[in-house]
Amino acid sequence: xxxxxxxxPTVAEEEEEDYGYNLFSERRREGKQKRxxxxxSLYTVHFKCRNMLRCTLADTIYFNxxxxxxxxxxxxxxxxxxxxxxxxxxxxxxxxxxxxxxxPSIMNRVVTxxxxxxxxxxxxxxxxxxNIKHLACSEIRAANLSGDCSFINEVRRFKFGFKQHRxxxxxxxxxxxxxxxxxxxxxxxxxxxxxxxxxxxNDHEPYGRVPHNSKEAKYAYRDFQNRDRYYANx
Amino acid sequence: MGIRSLCHxxxxxxxxxxxxxxxxxxxxxxxxxxxxxxxxxxxxxxxERARILEKQKHAPVWEMxxxxxxxxxxxxxxxxxx
Numbered sequence: 018x019x020x021x022x023x024x025x026p027t028v029a030e031e032e033e034e035d036y037g038y039n040l041f042s043e044r045r046r047e048g049k050q051k052r053x054x055x056x057x058s059l060y061t062v063h064f065k066c067r068n069m070l071r072c073t074l075a076d077t078i079y080f081n082x083x084x085x086x087x088x089x090x091x092x093x094x095x096x097x098x099x100x101x102x103x104x105x106x107x108x109x110x111x112x113x114x115x116x117x118x119x120x121p122s123i124m125n126r127v128v129t130x131x132x133x134x135x136x137x138x139x140x141x142x143x144x145x146x147x148n149i150k151h152l153a154c155s156e157i158r159a160a161n162l163s164g165d166c167s168f169i170n171e172v173r174r175f176k177f178g179f180k181q182h183r184x185x186x187x188x189x190x191x192x193x194x195x196x197x198x199x200x201x202x203x204x205x206x207x208x209x210x211x212x213x214x215x216x217x218x219n220d221h222e223p224y225g226r227v228p229h230n231s232k233e234a235k236y237a238y239r240d241f242q243n244r245d246r247y248y249a250n251x
Numbered sequence: 252m253g254i255r256s257l258c259h260x261x262x263x264x265x266x267x268x269x270x271x272x273x274x275x276x277x278x279x280x281x282x283x284x285x286x287x288x289x290x291x292x293x294x295x296x297x298x299e300r301a302r303i304l305e306k307q308k309h310a311p312v313w314e315m316x317x318x319x320x321x322x323x324x325x326x327x328x329x330x331x332x333x
Contacts, residue, residue, distance in 0.1 A: 137313075138320070139316070139319040139320065140315060140316055140319070141311070141313040141314060141315050141316055142313055142314045142315075142316055143313050144313075150312055151312060151313050154312040154313065168258075168262055179261070179262060180261060180262075180265045181261075181262070181263070181264060181265035182262060183262050183263045184263065213312050215309055216309035216310060216311065216312055217312060219306065219309055220306075220309070220311070221306075227263075229259055250296070251296055251299055251300060251303075
């Protein structure tokens with residue numbers, strides 16, 4: 018511990034504040050390690066993860082989500098299928114995903130989260146790298162619409178609030194996500210999230226209303242299919 | 252259904268949902284289905300337009316695109332000029 022100037026965080030505090038920014042391999046200082054044969058073999062987490070991702074993408078609900086998202090304009094499902102992994106990698110977080118996902122329902126949630134980011138990228142000029150408010154807005158929407166902040170998931174994380182707790186969860190989730198991908202301090206992230214919260218929390222595109230389960234997601238897809246008729250009638 | 256919607260709304264907004272407008276809309280919808288009433292149709296349209304306007308009352312954070320980016324399938328590049 019010697020050698021730290023007075024007032025700077027100790028090593029333990031620094032570790033605590035690391036939200037995963039340094040886990041992206043390009044940002045690591047040490048040289049890239051050679052991946053051995055065993056790390057590519059059938060029974061590793063990586064292979065299981067890829068299979069889970071394939072299952073998620075084949076699952077109708079996410080097919081529907083993507084069809085809705087492609088109402089944002091980005092290509093059809095067949096074109097996208099082979100590049101979805103790359104879309105998820107677009108500045109966003111596949112690196113840690115395969116280390117931590119052990120269940121298909123978690124994979125479903127993560128893929129939905131990333132698809133919301135992809136949808137935002139396709140429908141608006143989002144300045145992912147230079148404007149932290151744009152990033153904050155997309156994170157708020159992704160936390161809101163992907164089921165990350167449902168009551169059950171919060172209880173699993175041992176956070177037992179109820180009244181209006183969803184907003185606190187979304188706020189915290191958005192701040193954590195920003196800190197994981199940008200090297201900014203917590204105050205900047207909090208300020209950005211607070212500034213855009215009202216606008217982005219209420220923006221439920223491509224869903225009409227926040228879906229709480231797969232049945233509601235199906236209704237949203239049905240609304241999407243009927244949108245021409247809806248707007249013609251209005 | 253009622254209790255679930257109550258729980259979700261309380262969890263999100265801290266208060267019980269107000270479903271009066273939805274109930275009116277449902278009544279109008281049934282009236283339209285049975286008798287093709289113009290009044291019911293107009294009320295429904297008015298209510299839906301109001302709902303859409305309500306959603307749009309917050310200014311968007313970003314500028315909307317007119318068409319999707321040509322390179323949507325490429326990885327994002329932080330050095331590329333916008």
